Amino acid sequence: MTLALLFEQLLNGLQLGLMLFLMSAGLTLVFGVMGLINLAHGSLFMIGAFFCAAVAAASGNFWLGLVAGTAAAAAAGALIEVTVLRRLYTADHLDQVLATYALILILSEGTRIIFGPFPLYLDVPASLSGTVDLGLTLYPLYRLALIGFGLAVAVGLWFLISRTRLGVRIRAGENDREMIAALGVNIRALYTVVFALGAALAGMAGALVGAVQAVQVGMGEPVLILAFVVIVIGGIGSIKGAMVGALLVGVIDTMGRFLLPNIFATFMGASQASSIGSALASILIYLLMAVVLVLRPKGLFPPHA
Amino acid sequence: MPDFTKEHALNAVIALGLLVVPLWAYFAGEIFTITLFTRITILALAGVGLNIALGLGGMVSFGHAVYFGAGGYAAGILAQHAFNGAPLLGLSGSNQMLVIWLVAMAVSGLLAAVIGAFSLRTSGIFFIMITLAFAQMFYYFAISWPAYGGEDGLPIYVRNQFPGLNTMRPLELFLICWGVLMAGLALFATLRASRFGAALMAIRQNPDRVASLGINPFGIKLAAFVISGMVTGLAGALMADLSRFASPAGMAWTMSGELIVIIILGGTGRLFGPVVGAAFLVGFEVFFGGLTEHWKLWLGVVLLAAVLFGRGGIVGLIAGRERFG
Numbered sequence: 001m002t003l004a005l006l007f008e009q010l011l012n013g014l015q016l017g018l019m020l021f022l023m024s025a026g027l028t029l030v031f032g033v034m035g036l037i038n039l040a041h042g043s044l045f046m047i048g049a050f051f052c053a054a055v056a057a058a059s060g061n062f063w064l065g066l067v068a069g070t071a072a073a074a075a076a077g078a079l080i081e082v083t084v085l086r087r088l089y090t091a092d093h094l095d096q097v098l099a100t101y102a103l104i105l106i107l108s109e110g111t112r113i114i115f116g117p118f119p120l121y122l123d124v125p126a127s128l129s130g131t132v133d134l135g136l137t138l139y140p141l142y143r144l145a146l147i148g149f150g151l152a153v154a155v156g157l158w159f160l161i162s163r164t165r166l167g168v169r170i171r172a173g174e175n176d177r178e179m180i181a182a183l184g185v186n187i188r189a190l191y192t193v194v195f196a197l198g199a200a201l202a203g204m205a206g207a208l209v210g211a212v213q214a215v216q217v218g219m220g221e222p223v224l225i226l227a228f229v230v231i232v233i234g235g236i237g238s239i240k241g242a243m244v245g246a247l248l249v250g251v252i253d254t255m256g257r258f259l260l261p262n263i264f265a266t267f268m269g270a271s272q273a274s275s276i277g278s279a280l281a282s283i284l285i286y287l288l289m290a291v292v293l294v295l296r297p298k299g300l301f302p303p304h305a
Numbered sequence: 306m307p308d309f310t311k312e313h314a315l316n317a318v319i320a321l322g323l324l325v326v327p328l329w330a331y332f333a334g335e336i337f338t339i340t341l342f343t344r345i346t347i348l349a350l351a352g353v354g355l356n357i358a359l360g361l362g363g364m365v366s367f368g369h370a371v372y373f374g375a376g377g378y379a380a381g382i383l384a385q386h387a388f389n390g391a392p393l394l395g396l397s398g399s400n401q402m403l404v405i406w407l408v409a410m411a412v413s414g415l416l417a418a419v420i421g422a423f424s425l426r427t428s429g430i431f432f433i434m435i436t437l438a439f440a441q442m443f444y445y446f447a448i449s450w451p452a453y454g455g456e457d458g459l460p461i462y463v464r465n466q467f468p469g470l471n472t473m474r475p476l477e478l479f480l481i482c483w484g485v486l487m488a489g490l491a492l493f494a495t496l497r498a499s500r501f502g503a504a505l506m507a508i509r510q511n512p513d514r515v516a517s518l519g520i521n522p523f524g525i526k527l528a529a530f531v532i533s534g535m536v537t538g539l540a541g542a543l544m545a546d547l548s549r550f551a552s553p554a555g556m557a558w559t560m561s562g563e564l565i566v567i568i569i570l571g572g573t574g575r576l577f578g579p580v581v582g583a584a585f586l587v588g589f590e591v592f593f594g595g596l597t598e599h600w601k602l603w604l605g606v607v608l609l610a611a612v613l614f615g616r617g618g619i620v621g622l623i624a625g626r627e628r629f630g
């Protein structure tokens with residue numbers, strides 16, 4: 001175990017964390033503003049990845065694919081908001097769970113019908129292929145770009161929410177939906193916009209991650225569950241909490257998988273250390289969630305505290 | 306409930322139908338139908354377990370697969386140790402269903418106590434996400450722990466035994482499962498009619514009022530959650546014996562989703578709701594799965610319609626609203 005390896009894993013953790021933030025931001029925004037638990041958020045991630053891979057393969061241009069994936073996820077999000085989800089804002093959480101579970105089935109099978117049963121592969125864009133020398137270690141340029149991209153989107157989102165007119169309305173919608181409707185804001189349109197925004201972020205994350213993993217049906221749900229862990233840790237409805245939670249989960253998960261087998265190897269056999277270490281590493285973030293729940297049942301940054 | 310209502314009649318028809326069809330299938334030589342009905346009874350039992358937490362207590366657990374899976378692993382691990390003679394924590398394994406059922410219920414009850422103690426500190430959307438996350442934690446643990454099969458699952462080479470019956474015969478295995486399901490339903494009905502059940506349902510409606518009466522809502526909910534997990538765990542043990550395989554897939558989040566679907570489609574909180582829901586789900590899969598490989602799309606459409614337009618599930622549709630008194 002060297003310092004260079006440790007640094008590389010830290011960057012990997014940061015990259016996972018920022019991609020998780022893109023997923024969690026939409027999820028937590030939709031809950032904060034509309035009070036909706038959306039299981040189909042992972043499907044929007046998948047849609048982004050599939051459209052990006054298909055368009056990038058057809059046009060030969062990754063960036064065109066990224067735009068297409070983001071737009072497709074936003075459009076799919078707006079569509080399901082208008083047709084299904086807006087009927088569920090006042091329903092209880094059980095109905096929301098069941099309806100969005102049904103949407104997962106529909107969107108997954110729909111994707112399989114459109115794109116076929118086999119995984120698609122998305123190449124890293126040529127301009128971002130290769131590695132870059134960071135002094136301590138060589139690191140893939142694309143993964144470094146993901147970190148930069150994630151940070152840029154996070155700053156953009158912060159600006160949108162705290163500095164623009166739309167952001168004011170979104171924040172007002174979180175606090176008092178009747179009041180802002182009475183002030184003449186079209187609350188239904190606002191909800192559709194918020195949902196499409198969250199969907200676009202999820203689709204963008206899917207498209208970006210699609211270049212480093214297989215693009216296949218079912219790719220969204222593991223990420224969705226990680227995003228749940230993130231927003232439970234961060235506090236449901238809080239963008240800041242989503243950022244902190246995402247970075248914690250990303251770094252702890254990645255470092256745990258790397259460090260635990262090594263730590264166990266210092267006092268037991270290598271194969272046993274590797275199996276116990278990796279089994280323990282896979283549950284580390286859930287233990288973190290349990291600890292946070294005991295100390296702060298509403299998460300680290302509960303909104304309206 | 307002194308009156309004989311439409312729902313009582315419906316329940317009697319379902320319970321008998323569930324028994325008569327496999328008996329007919331036995332004489333007609335339709336082994337596949339018997340196995341199908343065994344699956345329905347086992348899934349129904351898992352649903353009855355969840356119905357205690359979700360239907361009576363209003364606790365939307367999206368992680369009940371963990372108890373189903375744990376019950377399956379209890380069966381698989383005990384059978385493996387009985388098969389190869391290796392001691393397990395100093396004791397020997399077992400291939401007796403009755404022993405396995407007790408262990409499966411103990412293990413899943415313990416898990417439910419731990420998960421419930423954390424999760425029940427929260428409510429609403431937090432509770433849904435946390436139960437899902439904890440179930441996922443055990444799922445990942447199961448697939449990354451190589452001693453008992455890891456990702457491949459754990460085969461049960463010889464089906465476990467039940468005194469006086471031959472479990473390798475499909476009909477006899479079905480009768481065991483049917484009997485356990487009826488016992489589970491009797492437990493549900495007894496709980497619902499008891500003082501404990503009354504407190505549990507009152508907590509679902511208003512925990513603060515119940516607390517002001519001097520009843521501790523947390524204790525009641527945790528007890529119900531543990532019982533709920535135990536029943537679902539027992540179903541998991543039966544499923545492992547039916548498929549002769551303890552599978553990590555039984556712990557996956559999709560299984561938790563299926564259990565919720567079973568309850569809501571059948572009728573939340575209704576005694577026979579999970580039975581009807583399980584029969585519908587398995588029947589839907591067999592029928593539409595034979596017509597199109599994209600049957601899950603149509604299942605999604607049906608579910609969506611049930612949420613948006615249906616109230617009270619299939620039992621509610623046939624027997625009307627639930628009556629109290």
